[in-house]
Structure formats: structure tokens, C-alpha cells
């Protein structure tokens with residue numbers, strides 16, 4: 349996984365974290381250290397300094413994009429004046445990246461920062477794991493070792509969900525996944541009711557498929573995005589974060605008898621370590637190389653982390 353190398357002919361401008369930090373300009377800090385601690389996932393050291401260095405500038409950039417899309421919306425409304433009223437639609441931000449790279453933490457921090465803009469927009473967050481097929485279906489199809497791969501998701505449901513959101517429909521429902529039971533939770537739904545901004549986060553959000561041969565028009569998930577972010581790091585680091593998280597979960601969540609991975613808290617440490625490494629090698633690392641990393645060049649913004657989980661480089665697509 350290459351470093352992001354600045355080049356005259358690259359579609360991106362690449363910044364060091366210190367250069368990027370300056371784009372915060374006068375954006376005020378609206379989070380407290382305690383809030384950041386509550387927003388971060390297990391093992392992620394992100395703190396207020398990192399929010400100040402990286403995320404305030406990202407939030408400011410997104411603000412500019414949301415404002416210009418609202419302006420375009422008003423211009424289109426006046427262009428169409430006399431016609432039907434145009435429904436205002438949510439601004440959708442896609443967040444992609446490997447398992448264990450820290451997408452959830454980034455998504456939760458951005459959600460809070462965006463919601464604290466002076467206009468107090470309504471910001472919602474949905475993760476794609478809810479759209480995985482339930483384990484019963486994956487088992488029947490022989491896909492339990494393919495969780496997170498493109499064929500393990502109900503992409504039709506994702507497209508219907510995003511299409512309803514973009515159409516401005518009220519009370520759109522999305523299914524919910526539990527890492528604890530390692531399955532979609534039957535009957536549980538999250539309701540998304542006309543937000544100003546929706547953050548849609550998951551491994552697969554920038555993936556494309558083969559064009560259908562029958563001429564039917566089927567969009568890609570990312571066709572619904574107004575902006576997209578890819579969280580990047582060296583595979584060796586992400587593997588380490590995955591394995592460390594697994595070993596830490598053994599001491600916490602896996603201890604609970606109802607946890608899907610409970611058995612891994614009952615075996616010797618070296619056996620558990622070998623299982624975590626195999627899960628990475630056979631599922632998540634493979635998926636990263638085959639299906640996730642190839643989508644990186646489709647992102648508008650790439651946040652690249654260094655070994656300590658902190659962002660070292662930022663690449664912004666040239667307009």
C-alpha cells in the first residue's frame with residue numbers, strides 16, 4: 349500500500365498533517381476531550397489535538413461543500429420556478445476503508461463536528477454492516493468466510509435505502525448489525541428522517557460492479573454521494589490494529605457468554621492470536637487487497653494514518 353506521493357499529474361493534492369492543520373483557519377473547537385474519548389473506538393488514541401490538527405479542517409471543507417450544494421439547490425429551484433417545487437435532499441458523505449482502520453471513529457467525530465456548525469444541521473450516521481445478509485443466508489450460500497466481501501451485502505437494499513434518502517422521503521429505515529452477536533439483528537431498524545447530512549460508512553461504499561449486460565440502468569452506491577472519504581494506512585499497521593483489538597476484546601466483550609466470539613476468551617493466548625491472524629489473512633486482509641484498496645482512487649479525500657493511528661498525510665482531489 350503506497351504512501352500518497354505528490355505529483356504534478358496526480359488528481360490529488362497531497363498535504364502533510366502539519367500543512368493540512370492550517371486549513372482549520374478560524375474554525376472553533378466544539379468538542380471536549382471527554383467527548384472525543386467517548387466517540388473513539390477501542391484502541392483508537394484519537395484526542396483533541398488530532399481533532400484540531402485534522403478533523404476541524406475536514407469539517408470546514410465539508411461545510412463549504414454543503415453550502416455550495418445548497419446554493420445550487422436554490423438556483424435550480426429558481427430555474428424551475430413555475431414548475432413543481434423541488435424537494436430538498438440530504439447531502440451524503442461516504443466513508444470507506446479497511447476493517448479495523450478506524451472508520452467508525454472518524455464517522456462519529458465528523459458527525460458531531462458537523463452537527464455543531466452554527467446552522468445546527470441534522471446529521472445522521474448509518475453503517476453498511478446492517479445491509480450484510482444475515483448469517484443464516486450467508487451459511488446457506490457458503491459465504492460465512494466472505495463476510496465483508498461484495499457478495500455478502502444486499503446491495504439492492506443499499507441502493508433502495510440511499511435512493512429513498514436522496515429523494516427526501518421521510519422515515520427511511522435501515523437494518524442494524526451487532527458485532528456482539530456477529531449478525532444482523534432481526535427486526536431491529538434505525539429510522540432516518542430527512543437529515544440535512546447523512547454519513548454512510550462501510551468497507552464497500554466506493555465499490556463498483558460490472559455493467560449489467562441487459563442494458564438495465566443500475567447505479568453504484570457512490571452515485572448517491574456528494575463527497576467521499578477513504579481512511580488509509582499500511583496493511584501491516586491495520587493488521588496489527590485488528591489483532592490488538594481482537595486480543596483486547598477477548599478481555600472484555602468476548603468474556604460475555606452471549607458473545608459470538610465467547611469461545612476465543614476461553615482458549616490460551618497463543619491460540620487466540622493465531623485465530624486473529626488467520627481471520628485477518630483469510631478474510632479481512634484479502635478483502636482489503638481485492639475489494640477495498642482498489643476503490644481508494646475514487647475518493648474525494650484520503651486520510652492516511654501512520655503507525656500510531658494518527659493521520660500523517662491528507663490527499664484532496666483537485667476539482
Ligand SMILES: Nc1ncnc2c1ncn2[C@@H]1O[C@H](COP(=O)(O)OP(=O)(O)O)[C@@H](O)[C@H]1O
Pocket residue numbers: 389390445446447448449450451452453527528597601609
Ligand atoms: N468483534 C467485535 N466485537 C465488538 N466490537 C467490534 C468487533 N469488531 C469490531 N468492533 C467494533 O465495530 C466498529 C467497526 O469496526 P470495523 O468494521 O473493523 O471498522 P473500523 O475499525 O474501520 O471502524 C468499531 O467501533 C469496532 O471497535
Ligand SMILES: CC(C)(COP(=O)(O)O)[C@@H](O)C(=O)NCCC(=O)O
Pocket residue numbers: 447475476477478495496549550551552627631632
Ligand atoms: C462486519 C464487517 C464486515 C464490517 O462491515 P461494514 O460496517 O464495514 O460494512 C467486519 O467487521 C467483519 O466482521 N468482518 C468479518 C471477519 C471478522 O470477523 O473480522
